[in-house]
Amino acid sequence: MTRVFNFSPGPAALPEEVLRTAAAEMLDWQGSGLSVMEMSHRGKEFMSIAAEAESLLRELLAVPANYRILFMQGGALAENAILPMNLLRGRASADYVDTGEWSKKSLAEARRYGGVNIVASGQDSGYTRIPDRADWRLDPQAAYVHICSNETIGGLQYPEYPDVGDVPLVADVSSDILSRPLDVSRFGALYGGAQKNIGPSGLTLVILREDLLGGALPCTPTAFDYKVVADNGSMYNTPPTYSWYIAGLVFKWLKAQGGVAEMARRNDAKAALLYGTLDASDFWLKPVAREHRSKMNVVFRLQDESLDEAFLAGAKARGLVQLKGHRVVGGMRASIYNAMPIEGVQALVDWMREFERSHG
Numbered sequence: 001m002t003r004v005f006n007f008s009p010g011p012a013a014l015p016e017e018v019l020r021t022a023a024a025e026m027l028d029w030q031g032s033g034l035s036v037m038e039m040s041h042r043g044k045e046f047m048s049i050a051a052e053a054e055s056l057l058r059e060l061l062a063v064p065a066n067y068r069i070l071f072m073q074g075g076a077l078a079e080n081a082i083l084p085m086n087l088l089r090g091r092a093s094a095d096y097v098d099t100g101e102w103s104k105k106s107l108a109e110a111r112r113y114g115g116v117n118i119v120a121s122g123q124d125s126g127y128t129r130i131p132d133r134a135d136w137r138l139d140p141q142a143a144y145v146h147i148c149s150n151e152t153i154g155g156l157q158y159p160e161y162p163d164v165g166d167v168p169l170v171a172d173v174s175s176d177i178l179s180r181p182l183d184v185s186r187f188g189a190l191y192g193g194a195q196k197n198i199g200p201s202g203l204t205l206v207i208l209r210e211d212l213l214g215g216a217l218p219c220t221p222t223a224f225d226y227k228v229v230a231d232n233g234s235m236y237n238t239p240p241t242y243s244w245y246i247a248g249l250v251f252k253w254l255k256a257q258g259g260v261a262e263m264a265r266r267n268d269a270k271a272a273l274l275y276g277t278l279d280a281s282d283f284w285l286k287p288v289a290r291e292h293r294s295k296m297n298v299v300f301r302l303q304d305e306s307l308d309e310a311f312l313a314g315a316k317a318r319g320l321v322q323l324k325g326h327r328v329v330g331g332m333r334a335s336i337y338n339a340m341p342i343e344g345v346q347a348l349v350d351w352m353r354e355f356e357r358s359h360g
């Protein structure tokens with residue numbers, strides 16, 4: 001068996017230990033005689049799997065007692081609609097910060113349900129920097145302020161989270177949740193699809209302050225009403241049970257590694273190694289402003305684009321896959337989430353240096 005270093009933006013690499021545990025438990029989960037996929041979501045076996053996953057996540061992120069964790073479906077893109085349906089709560093509009101592809105998708109979807117004010121945009125900079133907080137034109141009457149914590153396509157990440165006063169701050173954290181410590185109490189809601197930094201696709205996590213529950217728009221599908229989901233322990237309808245189980249195994253792995261603080265330390269080291277290599281030479285172009293560079297999705301281009309195919313082919317031959325950038329920005333993108341070991345980044349950096357020596 002040969003496993004590659006998978007730099008995919010998502011669905012992304014999972015910790016090998018997690019996959020091994022899942023494989024060992026595939027046919028018979030802990031003496032139950034059943035695969036987790038075959039269990040009733042209301043049976044005591046799955047209920048224990050579900051509760052353990054939630055309590056591990058609560059512990060990892062130090063989620064305060066007045067926050068609910070919802071295990072939903074539909075991905076972050078569905079959540080872009082579900083969230084305004086639930087959180088507009090009679091307000092005329094919500095504030096959105098436009099930092100690139102994913103925040104543009106969020107605000108376009110929200111417009112179907114209410115007013116959207118784009119309070120700041122990175123468009124003028126070609127989405128290479130996050131607009132200064134001092135220049136945001138926030139509306140104190142807004143239902144919430146929406147940001148995208150990490151722009152997975154453009155490769156931008158908030159180095160720290162903005163203070164937006166009393167209006168609830170909402171963040172799409174699909175691609176950097178659990179990559180670094182975060183103070184949940186500063187947010188009204190956090191949401192993200194699982195397939196970047198948590199587990200398999202199909203599961204969407206929402207962490208929501210309790211007082212924001214209730215008052216969903218009448219058009220909200222019942223299964224997507226946050227209050228209904230919360231009141232039913234995320235089991236109003238059948239949840240994505242297997243994804244929930246794997247997420248729980250990832251949380252257990254994270255805890256055993258030393259938790260989110262240790263992940264942040266490792267992610268800093270991986271990002272420093274990769275950006276350090278990029279910065280050492282003009283052979284590589286780095287579009288994103290230094291202070292807003294993502295530690296999860298490292299976006300870069302070759303000075304000479306005609307070498308792109310050769311670079312990617314050589315990488316693939318060395319077991320380094322999924323490095324091609326998103327079609328919107330082109331070039332390369334190395335996604336180095338929690339499950340990417342430093343050995344993978346080292347192997348990439350070694351190949352980059354070798355390639356530069358022979359083509360530079």
Ligand SMILES: *Cc1c(COP(=O)(O)O)cnc(C)c1O
Pocket residue numbers: 010074075076077078102148150151152172173174175193194196
């Ligand atoms: C991947 C991604 C999405 C899209 O998520 P789906 O689960 O495919 O709906 C949205 N936002 C961000 C920041 C992402 O990285």
